[in-house]
Amino acid sequence: MQSLWSDEEARACGDDALALRVYTSRLLGRDPELVLHGGGNTSVKATVSDFFGDPVEVLYIKGSGGDLAKIGPEGFAAVKLSVLLRIADLSTLTDAEMVREQRAAMLDPASPNPSIEAVVHAVLPQRFVDHTHANAVVALTNQPDGLELVKKTWGDRVIIVPWIMPGFLLAKAVRELTKDADWSKVEGLILMQHGIFTFGDTAAESYSHMIRLVSEAEAALAARGGSSSAIATADVEITQNDLLALAAARKEVSQARGRAVLAFAETGPEAAGFASRPDAGDLATRGTLTPDHSIRMKRRPVVLDGAEAVAAFGGWYGDSHTRLQKGQPALDAAPRWAVWPGKGTVAFGTTLIEAGIVKDIAEHTVRTIQQAEAAGGWTALPEADLFEIEHWDLEQAKLRGAPAPKPLQGKIAIVSGAAAGIGRAIAEELHAQGAVVTGFDLNPETPVRLGGRPGLTGRVLNLTDYPAVEQAVQDVVRQYGGLDILVSNAGIFTAGANFEYMDPANWAKSLEVNLTSHMKLL
Incomplete structure (x- = not known):
């Protein structure tokens, strides 16, 4: 695993602990081998001033479900460290009580809900704490002989935590397992069938421990035949x-x-x-x-x-x-x-x-x-x-934080003649109502006119080129999985003429576009 750390980028954060916390959180989030889509959490302990100007020790902890790859300072909740440590001393605690007490201990009630692992971060004495679900670590701990393999790979450089429910129970277990730890030797916690914690008194130290331990997990897997060569490949044709x-x-x-x-x-x-x-x-x-x-x-x-x-x-x-x-x-x-x-x-x-x-x-x-x-x-x-x-x-x-579904959410639509006028209006309205929409039109500006919005795309297509139309429809099905709505809107206005003077080619083109192409598309 390659370190993404940059001394120049880190220096730009100055001595701002939260800025450094944001920086290394994003480094972790940029590597999908470590975390994916809201997984993992990070923290930093700091002394700040409360509303009255009095100093208070807080834990800046990632908000629950936040994306480390995109997180900013607003994605962290500042929680009074003393309260989190008192929570860890309790013998029992319900989930509702934990959420309530963590929120009550936040300096800013507008902050996101603290991660469910906030108490775990609090009981670890180091200033910076990182937690990921690194693929290599999980693969290693999920071996039949995972416990022995972890011991062999890292020895006393890590503390092994057997599987236990995240949150309060995990925090209690971590506190018990680390009460006699020699922190000068320990670089991380390995959570069996769950993931890894690393820590340090600086952002660089905690991050470097993560990269080193995960790299060693990758090497241990490879030594047992679990390198990337174990990933099967094949070429298939989709009919x-x-x-x-x-x-x-x-x-x-x-x-x-x-x-x-x-x-x-x-x-x-x-x-x-x-x-x-x-x-x-x-x-x-x-x-x-x-x-x-x-x-x-x-x-x-x-x-x-x-x-x-x-x-x-x-x-x-x-x-x-x-x-x-x-x-x-x-x-x-x-x-x-x-x-x-x-x-x-x-x-x-x-x-x-x-x-x-x-x-x-x-x-x-x-x-x-x-x-x-x-x-x-x-x-x-x-x-x-x-x-x-x-x-x-x-x-x-x-x-539960997702917005209410739109009427056509999850629906798949095709609109022909979608580059302008009624067709474009229909395509944009279907998209506004939640559908994913592909617009077909002969106009070369179609991709530009319908582009720039996820789920709304334009494709240049001659609707009288029937093999191309068939391929275009199949491409939509391949991309999204099906088709629910078809608005066959394409049409042209050819030059008018009395019947006895009508150009046969003009007549044929009008019928081809305004009639036959609709039948073919359907």
Whole structure:
């Protein structure tokens, strides 16, 4: 793993601890091998002035669900350190009590909710603390002999924390395990089947520990056969029948979720290689790469190995809730991603953002579990533990901040004649109502006129070139997973003439565009 640290960029932060915290948080967030889409958390301890001008020690902790790659100072909550340390002294604490007390201890009530790991950060004495779900570390700890492997890789340079629920329970465990620590020797905590904490009295020290320990995890995996060479690749052809199957799967998932979803099919060499493995279904359904992925990915994907695959997934999901629930309400039984045997993977989401997040996590999952399997065997947390994380209210809360869905959210539309006039207005209104829209038009300005907005694109297309039209429609289905709305709006006004003087070519062109092209598009 390459360090992204720059002395010049760090110097620009001066002595501002929060600025340095933002800087190294973004370094961590820029590497998807460390964190993805809201994963991980970081903190720094500092002394600041409160409203009355009195000095107070605080923990600047990343807001729950914040994206480290984009975080700014406003993404951190300043929480009174003394309160967090008193919370760690309690024998029991409910989730609601923890959230309430952490919020009550914030200097600014407008700050985001502190990360659920805030108390863990507080009990570690170092000034800067970093926590990631590094792929290599998770792959290493999820080996059948993961505990011995961790000991062999790092010795007494790390403190090993057995799997335990994040939040208050983890903080209690960390405090107990580190009470006699010789911090001059310890560079980090390895959380079995979860991730890694590193720390230091400077931002550079904590970040360098993260890069070094993760690099050593990568080397340990490679030594056991878990290098990048373990990632299968293949080339596949996606046929029209495949696209029809993709659209059918999207329809089933949409019905299971109770709202329309987009389906991002990934059929590149790595995705196709994984899906072509005979054990792909077994590997993928053992569990999530790291527990917090379950809130976005559910505990396993659907394997699209038959017409009833999505229904079978729903049956399994409902049965598992009956077996494992301890009063938690049932969630929807729609899968969030799929293994498409012999073809690749599919990510489902009601928005471009959600489907993109699922796609990214799926990509890293299939890479890492293959490396872990080659290194000795991929194991995941037991189903009951993953169920508890997936249904944990503090994790589900991360998903509740999404805006209310628009009427056409998740719908896929094509509008022809979309470069100007009525067609352009229709395309823009469908997009405003939540649909992803592709506009077709012969006008070479079409991509520019409809561009610049996610989910609204223009394509130059001669609607009388029927092979090109067929390909364009298939490309939309390949990109989004199907088609729900078709507005056949293209038309031309040819030069008028009395019938006896009508140019046959003019007549034929008018019929071709204004009549036949609509039939062909439909």
